[in-house]
Amino acid sequence: MKSCAETNCNSLLKIIKAGKLNDCLFEGNFGIERENIRVDGKGVIAATKHPEAFGEKLSNPYITVDFAESQIELITPVFGSIPEVHNFLENLHDIVSLELKDEYLWTQSTPPDITDEDHISVADFEDGDAGEHAAAYRKHLVDTYGKIKQVLSGIHFNFSFSDNFLKKIYSEVSKQSNISFKDFKNNLYLRVAKNYTRFRWMIIYLLGASPSIHKTYTEGNKDNLKKINDAYYLEGGVSFRQSDLGYKNTEDFFVPLNSLECYLKTIDDLIANGSILEAREYYSPVRLKPKDNSNLLESLRKDGIEYLEIRTIDLNPYSKTGIDIRDIYFLHAFMIFCLLRKCRSDEDCLLTKNDNSDANFNQELIATKGQDKNLSMKDKSSIKDAKEWAIETLNELKEILCILGCNNQKYAEAIDFELGKFLDGSKTYSKMLVEDIKKDSFIGFHLKKAKEYLINSKNSKFLFRGYEDMELSTQILIKAAIKRGIAFKILDRTDNFIRLTNSKKSEIVKQATKTSKDTYISIEVMDNKVVTKRLLNENGISTPFGVNYTDKDKALESYLEYKDKLIVIKPKSENFGIGITIFKSSFSLLEFGAAVNLAFQNGGPIIIEDFAVGEEFRFFIIDNKLLAILQRVPANVKGDGIHTIKELVEIKNKDPLRGKGYKTPLEKIELSSSEEMFLKLSEKKISDIPKKEDVVFLRKNSNISTGGDSVDYTDNIPQAYKDIAIKAANIVGAKICGIDMIISDISNDKPTNRDYAVIEANFNPAIHIHAFPYKGKPREIAEKILDLLGFV
Secondary structure: OOOHHHHHOOOHHHHHHHOOOHHHHOOEEEEEEEEEEEEOOOOEEOOOOOOHHHOOOOOOOOEEEOOEOOEEEEEOOOEOOHHHHHHHHHHHHHHHHHHOOOOEEOOOOOOOEOOOHHHOOEOOOOOOHHHHHHHHHHHHHHHHHOHHHHOOOEEEEEEEEOHHHHHHHHHHHOOOOOOOHHHHHHHHHHHHHHHHHHHHHHHHHHHOOEOEEEOOOOOOOOOOOEEEOOEEEOOOOOEOOOOOOOOOOOOOOOOOOOOHHHHHHHHHHHHHOOOOOOHHHOOOOEEEEOOOOOOHHHHHHHHOOOEEEEEEEEOOOOOOOOOOHHHHHHHHHHHHHHHHOOOOOOHHHOOOHHHHHHHHHHHHHHHHHOOOOOOEEEEOOEEEEHHHHHHHHHHHHHHHHHHOOOOOHHHHHHHHHHHHHHHOHHHOHHHHHHHHHHHOOHHHHHHHHHHHHHHHHHHOOOOOOOOOOOOHHHHHHHHHHHHHOOEEEEEEOOOOEEEEEOOOOEEEEEOOOEOOOOOHHHHHHHHOHHHHHHHHHHOOOOOOOEEEEOOHHHHHHOHHHHOOOOEEEEEOOOOOOOOOEEEOOOOOHHHHHHHHHHHHHOOOOEEEEEOOOOEEEEEEEEOOEEEEEEEEEOOEEEOOOOOOHHHHHHHHOOOOOEEOOOOOOEEOOOOOHHHHHHHHHOOOOOOOOOOOOOEEEOOOOOOHHHOOEEEEOOOOOOHHHHHHHHHHHHHOOOOEEEEEEEEOOOOOOOOOOOOEEEEEEEOOOOOHHHHOOOEOOOOOHHHHHHHHOOOO
């Protein structure tokens, strides 16, 4: 039988190939934790408290603090793909950036302007055992390391192979060995950790992006640093943070990685002799993590290693997310290399105390002098040229991927991207940073980047990357939940079902506004326009007079009753403006018949009712509170004297706010039979060229879902109309409701029943039209939905 070391090293690649496990090897679980200092408009570390909008620091799973009150920590969930985790990190960046008031997320691992150490406010926490423990641990850090080093920030990359891969490869390995699955998995991750520890100098060179410190950074000896504008920098260095001048333990500990038992015992001894306070104070380049992190050591003993946390990554100021997606693809490929790198001998698979010492020497050398040519690195009692060793390693990685048959272009591009940095040091982040700081300044360059990323966040504020297939209202609710620290889980993407959970409760929500707070009967009432109108009329609310038709022939026969009236023809259970026709002037029997047919095609029984003259407004009500009022302007284009109506529609539809399927703030304008019929009533056609500044309406109904524009009127409508809308919502028994009202004169603060008409009560009102109006002030309705659900 083969030795455990040999099976876990040289034979793994053969087992993967023989078992056709290539594809599942590239599956994985990815998570990112990113630290950022908040700064003011001058690049000074912020003195403000952690924003209250992000809830309790210890319970928010996405947005918390690290050491300092001004040190935001963003934490992604675990995802099964690299694009997903990178997208979510950018989503978190946007959520935080847009919440800050006159502050920015500092883009550099080394801190900004620090007036003095007292200017750094240590994070405080809510009462309770967890809060007291967090505060006590930070006090220990201050006493041991000081405050300034604690605000060095970076990125932690969390990685594990997929359960699918682990189970399949264990099935093959267990045929040769009696090793348990737990021990097999431990050995596998220990192998990756050992190789990462040995080769980490490469990652520090490639992702190092902290060659400089601001002049107010007072820790460490600056004799070997060179002055540059308002900063000092490591001439030829790549990462101040990863050097001995950065954030490290007070001494270099050797914690063996050849077995989990030995690893745990060594850390136990370090705690027992007072070298460190607890396990997380051991600042290793790669940390072994269990499924439950509440008690790191005990969980590792009980359940074994669940994933690895890579801790040698600087913030990249050239990326909004702090890490280029190509670097993440390379890190994943590098994890595979660390697993499958061929051992030359059993000794080569081990990480001895001397090996660890060499790895620490290499880290310091590359961190402080990585840009120097002809660097000599230590490896297994031999000396290697750094550049040659790096190229040899990357070629070995390429060979492994080739043997595995990996033809994924993303990995190939990532490896070539990193190889280019070894071949030309000017392509490294550290080298580019030194040049940019020379042109500008340390504060100036990084603050300019922070402001640039804030503008980007503002310009894309309605985006929720990775969730674009879901309704925009659902996306908005999820983002509000993330900000408040409420965990979310998608139950059905197609139907926009989500579950929201915190430590106290769990709620299921559909399409953002369908919740447990509205009863089944209230939803049915609002869905039935005949019943809605009857209930409103019985309680003194004005609605348009109308007749319900269940038989299409009888509806068609009623033409003479309506031919001289202004009428609306619509499905009884119409929603989103589908199937509606509005006649605001005389109409023919043919046009009437087409409208009746359209209504029956989109919902069964129909209603023919009086057309209420005036402007239409949507009142959004939650739990008897009026939150927003929106005027919905029918789909329209403005003439320029050059383009046809059809061409003007195409131009307007290019607006990034417009899309399809309620996934953007506004819907694209369609030119269907409904629009052409409406134009015909105005004696127009889509080939006409409107005069400059002439507004041409394409529909009478003003639904956003049919291409209408949205204008916020919340502060411009008299209270009397708001009271009518709230009363209407109460009558139909709705907690969440959109009341559509036609108002003839919005300046009238004492309306009678002749001045308005409620035309609909909507049980599933969209919130995105209020969050992102075409014109006017945005309204944060999602937050109020969370309040209604009890997430306070």
